Amino acid sequence: MTIRRLTQHDLDDCARLAKDRGWLPERHKWRLLFEVGEPYGIDAPDGDGLAATNILTRYGDDHAVISMVLTASRFARQGLARRLMEHVLEQAGTRTVSLYATDHGRPLYERLGFRVVGRAAKHTGVFAGEPSGTTRPATEADLDEILELDAELFGTDRSAVLRRMSGFGEQVRIADGGFGHCWRNDDNTVIGPVVARDEETARALIGDLALHAGGEVRMDFDLAMDGMVRWAAGHGIGDPWPVSKMVRGGDLPGDRSCQFPPFMQALG
Incomplete structure (x- = not known):
C-alpha cells in the first residue's frame, strides 16, 4: 500500500476515519491542519476511503509536530501506523519531533525513539x-x-x-x-x-x-x-x-x- 500526500478532497474520508475510531469528525480542525501541515495517508485496499493517516507540521528548521495518527479499525495491527510514522519522521529530517500520545499509542512511539517528557490533560x-x-x-x-x-x-x-x-x-x-x-x-x-x-x-x-x-x-x-x-x-x-507528551531528538523549545x-x- 502506497503512502501519498493527502489533499482537501480527502477531508470527508478523514472525518469518516476519525468517526470509525470513536473520534469526533472535527472537519474545521482537519481543514486547518491540512493548510498548515503535511497530511499523509494510505488508501484502503478495499477501495473504501482511507486505511490510515497522519500529519506533520513543521515549525521552522528545528521542530515539528506529528498528529492525527489514525488507522481504520478493520486494518488495525497491520503496521500501517508505523509505516506512516517512519515516513513523516524521514520528512522531518533533523528536527526535534513532538506529539501527544494516548496510552494505546505510546508503545509504538517508544519503539520509534520517542520518550515521555511530561503529562497533559x-x-x-x-x-x-x-x-x-x-x-x-x-x-x-x-x-x-x-x-x-x-x-x-x-x-x-x-x-x-x-x-x-x-x-x-x-x-x-x-x-x-x-x-x-x-x-x-x-x-x-x-x-x-x-x-x-x-x-x-x-x-x-x-x-x-x-x-x-x-x-x-x-x-x-x-x-x-x-x-x-x-x-x-x-x-x-x-x-x-x-x-503523554513525547519527544524524539532534542528537547522541547522555548520556556515551558x-x-x-x-x-x-x-x-x-
Missing part, C-alpha cells in the same frame, strides 16, 4: 468567573507583537499557524505580556494557544476567552502546572483526560513555564 466544563478587566480583543495591528512574544516564549517559528488565528477562531485577546485565542470545535470551544509571561496573565486571558465563548469550553494543561489545574477546577473546569493551553494537541 484535557479539562472541560462551563467557566464560572468575572471579566478580568486586564485583557482586550486583539486587532490586526497587534499581530507583530504577538508573533514577537511567541517567538521568544514558544522558542521556534510557528508564525504561519498564528497568522490564521483570526480567521480560524472565535476571538484573539491580548494583555500586557501575553495573548490568547479560542476556536470552536464540534462539541465545545477550545481555549488555546495561550502564551504569557506569568500565570496571572494567563488566567486573565483564559477566563476572558472562556466568558466570551460561553457554554462548554476545553483547556489542555500540562499537569506539572498544578496551580493552573487547581485554578481551572475552582472555576468549573475539570473532568481531565490525560495523555510560559506556554499554557496549546493551540490544540495536534499542533503541539
Whole structure:
C-alpha cells in the first residue's frame, strides 16, 4: 500500500476515519491542519476511503509536530501506523519531533525513539468567573507583537499557524505580556494557544476567552502546572483526560513555564 500526500478532497474520508475510531469528525480542525501541515495517508485496499493517516507540521528548521495518527479499525495491527510514522519522521529530517500520545499509542512511539517528557490533560466544563478587566480583543495591528512574544516564549517559528488565528477562531485577546485565542470545535470551544509571561496573565486571558465563548469550553494543561489545574477546577473546569507528551531528538523549545493551553494537541 502506497503512502501519498493527502489533499482537501480527502477531508470527508478523514472525518469518516476519525468517526470509525470513536473520534469526533472535527472537519474545521482537519481543514486547518491540512493548510498548515503535511497530511499523509494510505488508501484502503478495499477501495473504501482511507486505511490510515497522519500529519506533520513543521515549525521552522528545528521542530515539528506529528498528529492525527489514525488507522481504520478493520486494518488495525497491520503496521500501517508505523509505516506512516517512519515516513513523516524521514520528512522531518533533523528536527526535534513532538506529539501527544494516548496510552494505546505510546508503545509504538517508544519503539520509534520517542520518550515521555511530561503529562497533559484535557479539562472541560462551563467557566464560572468575572471579566478580568486586564485583557482586550486583539486587532490586526497587534499581530507583530504577538508573533514577537511567541517567538521568544514558544522558542521556534510557528508564525504561519498564528497568522490564521483570526480567521480560524472565535476571538484573539491580548494583555500586557501575553495573548490568547479560542476556536470552536464540534462539541465545545477550545481555549488555546495561550502564551504569557506569568500565570496571572494567563488566567486573565483564559477566563476572558472562556466568558466570551460561553457554554462548554476545553483547556489542555500540562499537569506539572498544578496551580493552573487547581485554578481551572475552582472555576468549573475539570473532568481531565490525560495523555503523554513525547519527544524524539532534542528537547522541547522555548520556556515551558510560559506556554499554557496549546493551540490544540495536534499542533503541539
